[in-house]
Amino acid sequence: MATGIRDKVAIVGMGCSRFGERWDSGPDDLMVEAFQEAVADAGIERDRIEAAWLGVFYQEQSTSKSGLPLSMALRLPNTPVTRVENLCATGTEALRGAAYAVAAGAVDIALAMGVEKLKDTGFGGLPERTKGTFDDLWHPGFTPPGAFAQLGAAYAARHGFKMDEVKRAMAHISWKSHENAASNPRAHLRNRITIDQALAAPMISYPLGTYDCCGVSDGAACAIVTTPEIAATLGKREMVTIKALALAPSNGVEMGHASWDGSYTLTSRLAAERAYREAGITDPGAQIDLMEVHDCFSITELVLMEDLGFSAPGRAVHDVLDGRYDRDGAVPCQTDGGLKCFGHPVGASGLRMAYEIYTQLLGRAGGRQLQAPTLGLTHNLGGIPNRNVASVSILGLLKG
Amino acid sequence: MTVPTGIRSFGAYLPRLRLERTAIAAATGWATGTRGSKARGVRSCCNWDEDSLTMAVEASRDCLTGSDRNGVTWLAFASTTHPFADRSNAGVVATALNLPESLRAADVSGSLRAGTGALLQAFAQARTATGDALVVAADRRIAKPASEQEMSFGHGAAAIRVGTGDDLVAELLGSASLQDDFVDHYRASDATFDYALEERWVRDEGYLKIVPRAIEAALANAGVAASAVRHLVIQGPGRFASAIAKATGMAADTLQDDLHAVCGDTGTAHPLLMLGTVLEKATAGDVILLASFGQGSDAIVFQSTGRAPSPGHGCRGAIADGSPDREYLRFLSNCGLVDIDWGMRAERDNRTAQTVAWRKHRDVTAFIGGKCSRCGTVQFPKSRACVNPECRAFDTQVEHPLADSGGRVKTFTEDWLAVTRSPPHVYGNVALDDGANVFAEFADTPAAALAVGTPVRFVFRIKDVDALRGFHRYFWKATPVRN
Secondary structure (H helix, E strand, C coil), X not given: CCCCCCCCCEEXXXXXXXXXXXXXXXXXXXXXXXXXXXXXXXXXXXXXXXXXXXXXXXXXXXXXXXXXXXXXXXXXXXXXXXXXXXXXXXXXXXXXXXXXXXXXXXXXXXXXXXXXXXXXXXXXXXXXXXXXXXXXXXXXXXXXXXXXXXXHHXXXXXHCCCHHHHHHHHHHHHHHHHHHHCCCCCCCCCXXXXXXXXXXXXXXXXXXXXXXXXXXXXXXXXXXXXXXXXHHHXXXXXXXXXXXXXXXXXXXXXXXXXXXXXXXXXXHHHHHHHHHHHHCCCCHHHHCCEEECCCCEHHHHHHHHXXXXXXXXXXXXXXXXCCCCCCCCCCCECCCCHHHHCCCCHHHHHHHHHHHHHHHHCCXXXXXXXXXXXXXXXXXXXXXXXXXXXXXXXXXXXXX | CCCCEEEEEEEEECCCEEEEHHHHHHHHHHHHCCCCCCCCCEEEECCCCCCHHHHHHHHHHHHHCCCCHHHEEEEEEECCCCCCCCCCHHHHHHHHCCCCCXXXXXXXXXXXXXXXXXXXXXXXXXXXXXXXXXXXXXECCCCCCCCXXXXXXXXXXXXXXXXXXXXXXXXXXXXXXXXCCCCCEECCCCCCCCEECCHHHHHHHHHHHHHHHHHHHHHXXXXXXXXXXXXXXXXXXXXXXXXXXXXXXXXXXHECCXXXXXXXXXXXXXXXXXXXXXXXXXXXXXXXXXXXXXXXXXXXXXXXXXXXXXXXXXXXHHHHCCEEECCHHHHHHHCCCCCCCCCHHHHCCCCCCHHHHHHCHHHHCCCEEEEECCCCCEECCCCCECCCCCCCCECCEXXXXXXXXXXXXXXXXXXXXXXXXXXXXXXXXXXXXXXXXEEEEECCCCCCCCCCCCEEEEEEEEEEEECCCCEEEEEEEEEECCC
């Protein structure tokens, strides 16, 4: 009977580039920036890495396909590199590959790298891409904000809220992320905003205004993983281990079956259930100290508070407005600014979230450091609410 | 005694956009010097995602509402603005209507008389063959900005199901045709605009010399006196029609309104559309005379049976389902006459994978989904494994048509970032009444028109345009049900 990977894999080094409109940098620059930090943190030589996983989403855009971009950028000694892509869960998928290789005993030390160079399109927002030859014949010509905006009307209808009430909670979410990012030197958007500014912003896709949408950023983040035993030989005393890595892709129910009403993300619920089981979590709201969730849009973060089990159904609006997820709240969410303000270089985002949890658990978060957290959650939602891939990871300090 | 031949049912379609002619005058008066002077009423205009083919599908659906489509064995699509010169437009209409594969479908074109020409062919067909004939005429003629035609044209479609039997709406009494190469206007094959000649010459040498002769011949063929005609339908401007009524000895009150005030001249569709308005008000025994004009004339004599002609919304519904509009520049954009900057996102290559379009043409063109024969779940698209999470059985789905199923809005947005030629781009998840759930675009849906639960129906529209290769493809879109 499989027991999962809880505490079988330790993270011994992490790196994260500055996120933003990195006009001066290509994907190779971003990967090197993140990698140099991670190997220094791990205290190992580059050549000790035995296998690597590279996560890139919009491969057509800049980085190209396959494992080559990582192998070339780091001049790895022909180390095996596997390229993975699973929409916005790509970075977490790369970590999953590296962690599983270590847990399986196939290698001692593995690297997970996520990178995205988005700002070479010449226009704002995410690049256009094909949905596939058949889907292009019938799927609406949607944009990410438009697809996620659908949650707004459905959530309000399901729980009997006026859109104004939901909008106020959405504005609070964005305000909070701007506040948090202001003390994060690597974040893309570090300006503070007011709730009224968020509410008065131009409409992008009803009910989402400008401040309800995350940044489109360039960036890279990476993790070096090994076994707790090897980590100890590297001199790591306080150690962050992986408690769970769960994944749940849609199978067509949300888009094609009457059982989904559009007001929540089905796969997030399933991935969270699996992750909590693997990590032995029974009461996430009480046990988890901080989280980094997929706040591509403010409405997404709002419904996720319920999907991940932190707010009761229909209560997220009130919990958000009560400050439950603010930096000084019960379960701080996006202490680094989140996708909203740290930025969203798609392939890197899952690893960027892990980077913040890792940094907080080790007490290295500087001005935004929380009081002695021991357990954190990351969550990605790749795709759109009616067809997506959700990932949930739980990272925590290894109790010695 | 022979079995009567005639009209079994009638359907109509007018685009929802109705541009007020005073808006045209306000925008072009500086050039024509007639700012606001003669302009009155509205003209119907296709939205960016409509063409003569989509209008033909909608008029045909209206005509076939609630009836057995397998009884239709012949289809003619008349237009001077077929979107494809070499690809059967009628074939696309037939597929969209889910008509039987054995159907004979033909495009009829060449003059504004194509609508009545196709109708006469349909009568001949119905008399000699098994099954009914469907004639649909539609036109989306593009006029030069500030031209007379821009004011007088409208876009629209009409469909007539022709058959034999004792339950017809109107019986055919007789007809006659005249052929003449009279060039009142013309449009070369590769041209966008008509070239029109002086109106007085067209009236005196064309209409008044050709149409009355066709009418007299048709009345003789039908064995009906001019004085017996109760309704006179003449294709063309109302002022010409009254001169023809006078010339043929018919009372002024027989003249049918030319619909200038409510939609404008819809080209090949127009005589059929006007006939539809007559059928909707005629009483049993009324004699109706329909005469077209275009390199000659077809004149057809009917007798109404007093039965209601439209199983759907008909002319009355089509005329009523309009939205007054004053966006002249949007009208030009929808006509392809101004090139609006839609941004870099609009540069996306919209090449169609024709292999896939063929493999999935029943799904996409006819909007046919699947119904699981094990659990009964209706779904789109039809797939190898059932979407019901409690079932997921392989290879259990049978074809299930979705086009005529209504539905309700589950989720929606109004997207100002997405590329569309009519912002905002409105789309969302729709729950169909028969159980299917579809992620769909909305047609003719401005901002603030939707809520969760809004009732919708589906319409056939242009889905995407591939300007690089001169291709466009069709799919079905949701639109709010309006009463």
